[in-house]
Amino acid sequence: MMTETPDDLTQTYMVAKNEVIKFLRSRKFMLYGLLVVAIVALMTLLPYALGDGLSGSGGDIFSGYIGYASLLVLLGATLFASYSIVSEFEERTALILFTRPLRKSTIFLGKFAACFALTGVVMVLYYAVSLVIAFAVSGELVTSFAPSLVMCLLYVFATTGVAMLISSVMKKGGTSAVMTFVTILLLISVVSAVMSASGIDTWFMLDSAASSITNSIPEYVASSNDLLVQVGQELGVDMSGSMIEPADCVASGGAMAAWGLVTLALAYLRFSRREF
Amino acid sequence: MEPNPIELVGLRKEYGGFTAVDDLSLAIRRNSFTGLLGPNGAGKSTTLKILTHLIRPTSGMAFINGYDVSENPKEALAGVGTVIETPEFYGYLTPRETFRYIGGIIGMSPEAVSSQTDEILEKVRMTDWADKKLSTFSKGMRQRIALGQALLDDPSVIILDEPTSGLDPRGMAEIREVLKDLRRDTSDLTIVMSSHMLHEVQDLCDRVAMVNHGRLVFNDDISAVSTVAGLETMVLKTESSPDEAMVGRLRSLSYVVDVDLNGSDVVIRFRGSRSRLFSDVAALGIGACGLSEGDSLESKYLELIKESR
Numbered sequence: 001m002m003t004e005t006p007d008d009l010t011q012t013y014m015v016a017k018n019e020v021i022k023f024l025r026s027r028k029f030m031l032y033g034l035l036v037v038a039i040v041a042l043m044t045l046l047p048y049a050l051g052d053g054l055s056g057s058g059g060d061i062f063s064g065y066i067g068y069a070s071l072l073v074l075l076g077a078t079l080f081a082s083y084s085i086v087s088e089f090e091e092r093t094a095l096i097l098f099t100r101p102l103r104k105s106t107i108f109l110g111k112f113a114a115c116f117a118l119t120g121v122v123m124v125l126y127y128a129v130s131l132v133i134a135f136a137v138s139g140e141l142v143t144s145f146a147p148s149l150v151m152c153l154l155y156v157f158a159t160t161g162v163a164m165l166i167s168s169v170m171k172k173g174g175t176s177a178v179m180t181f182v183t184i185l186l187l188i189s190v191v192s193a194v195m196s197a198s199g200i201d202t203w204f205m206l207d208s209a210a211s212s213i214t215n216s217i218p219e220y221v222a223s224s225n226d227l228l229v230q231v232g233q234e235l236g237v238d239m240s241g242s243m244i245e246p247a248d249c250v251a252s253g254g255a256m257a258a259w260g261l262v263t264l265a266l267a268y269l270r271f272s273r274r275e276f
Numbered sequence: 277m278e279p280n281p282i283e284l285v286g287l288r289k290e291y292g293g294f295t296a297v298d299d300l301s302l303a304i305r306r307n308s309f310t311g312l313l314g315p316n317g318a319g320k321s322t323t324l325k326i327l328t329h330l331i332r333p334t335s336g337m338a339f340i341n342g343y344d345v346s347e348n349p350k351e352a353l354a355g356v357g358t359v360i361e362t363p364e365f366y367g368y369l370t371p372r373e374t375f376r377y378i379g380g381i382i383g384m385s386p387e388a389v390s391s392q393t394d395e396i397l398e399k400v401r402m403t404d405w406a407d408k409k410l411s412t413f414s415k416g417m418r419q420r421i422a423l424g425q426a427l428l429d430d431p432s433v434i435i436l437d438e439p440t441s442g443l444d445p446r447g448m449a450e451i452r453e454v455l456k457d458l459r460r461d462t463s464d465l466t467i468v469m470s471s472h473m474l475h476e477v478q479d480l481c482d483r484v485a486m487v488n489h490g491r492l493v494f495n496d497d498i499s500a501v502s503t504v505a506g507l508e509t510m511v512l513k514t515e516s517s518p519d520e521a522m523v524g525r526l527r528s529l530s531y532v533v534d535v536d537l538n539g540s541d542v543v544i545r546f547r548g549s550r551s552r553l554f555s556d557v558a559a560l561g562i563g564a565c566g567l568s569e570g571d572s573l574e575s576k577y578l579e580l581i582k583e584s585r
Contacts, residue, residue: 006380006381014377014381021369022368025368026368095364096363096365099329099360101350101352102349103350276331
């Protein structure tokens with residue numbers, strides 16, 4: 001008697017679970033974990049080693065850590081999502097998985113869910129640790145973290161989409177990882193810079209939208225602007241044009257959601273047509 | 277009426293200007309073990325990849341149990357075990373974990389997977405490796421695990437693309453034994469297997485489908501191969517080395533279709549009775565010292581490949 005094939009959602013969960021196991025048992029995850037721990041350790045211990053220690057309000061300390069959040073998200077996309085599709089073809093595991101009774105959309109969704117969840121969970125933990133450290137040092141509980149965390153998770157969504165799009169096109173996992181890193185860190189920034197120089201407001205570009213991760217923290221905006229004013233006074237330069245605006249979370253969040261949706265749709269189209 | 281477990285209808289696959297599969301129509305009978313034969317580039321693997329949803333046909337349709345594989349892969353591939361080429365496994369998993377993953381995907385309960393895993397690993401002689409990481413396995417070991425995972429949940433259709441590829445002679449023999457046991461012990465099982473090895477097909481299969489240049493050139497019972505169109509093959513041994521003159525004299529016999537020299541053997545393909553050939557060969561006075569039955573499948577294969585060239 002033939003067993004009944006599970007529904008798509010159950011199969012998506014199984015694919016996602018296997019992907020998470022794959023990442024958790026890989027050196028990539030160990031490397032990623034070490035990087036996160038190294039950043040937290042350096043940010044926390046180095047000031048004490050240099051004699052000053054951590055100082056400032058809870059918001060200042062917290063935003064100091066969150067300044068590295070977008071880089072950690074980028075690393076997550078590079079180490080996990082950029083390999084997710086290409087590895088099935090490069091390592092020939094598609095011959096086992098794709099010949100089973102499940103839809104390509106199920107495989108795609110499972111892989112996306114795993115990549116998003118893994119980086120997302122790491123970032124939530126990073127935020128939690130940052131909040132705890134800020135509280136421990138300043139005695140203040142930073143309550144304004146939620147918009148920043150939401151922006152961060154939307155950035156995880158967008159970068160996962162970009163990485164999976166690149167992964168669906170590339171033939172080698174290594175090339176896919178390098179291309180993901182270069183595209184998000186360099187190419188998109190170059191395009192933004194050129195557009196800005198041409199007088200175009202680049203709020204919809206991924207790098208500009210990602211700045212909302214820090215700019216949505218009021219303490220970060222205030223202390224950054226204070227610093228700019230102070231530097232401007234010392235140099236005798238008017239810095240009013242360089243002042244940081246508080247993030248427009250709706251616009252930035254919408255832009256990142258659109259980046260994620262469009263790149264994921266393109267990645268799925270490419271993946272569903274890709275032949276072994 | 278129940279549909280054929282596998283049916284290909286006007287299947288065509290083009291890569292740029294190259295046609296890998298060309299209007300291929302083939303029905304695989306229920307409970308048959310069909311050997312898919314053909315030279316390199318004949319379209320065997322492409323056909324099996326279309327059947328297992330790894331690639332899409334340019335035109336035509338491939339059905340498994342009545343479902344179009346391209347349109348309804350989930351329904352079509354339910355109850356189907358596959359081994360395509362030499363697949364790789366997730367190296368971070370053990371065979372037991374791999375079976376649990378695949379079993380879950382196809383809907384088996386963890387208990388059912390557990391109870392079948394030991395049995396299957398025993399069958400493919402990999403019991404001692406059940407809990408070792410697959411990244412440490414040799415190609416032959418991975419091929420055994422590949423066959424093992426194809427047997428999960430007692431599939432009604434098994435599709436094998438050169439399943440003994442990469443195995444040493446002992447491994448090949450063991451895999452063949454597994455397949456023979458399966459055929460013997462399973463009441464509802466249809467197997468399609470592509471292979472380069474004619475003796476393997478002759479040993480295992482009861483049906484043969486031959487393809488060349490992407491087209492079906494033969495599809496029948498294996499028992500029909502030796503007698504199809506009344507053609508038989510005999511191998512003649514002579515006291516002296518055979519030469520072209522001897523070949524010419526044999527060819528002069530009206531019912532002899534072809535004569536080839538194969539080392540010190542003379543391969544004769546003919547229509548008609550063997551006794552007539554025996555007496556005529558003796559009468560020719562060419563120093564015949566033995567006449568034995570030739571490999572009919574090989575003979576048929578070469579004949580068809582030559583004809584469709």
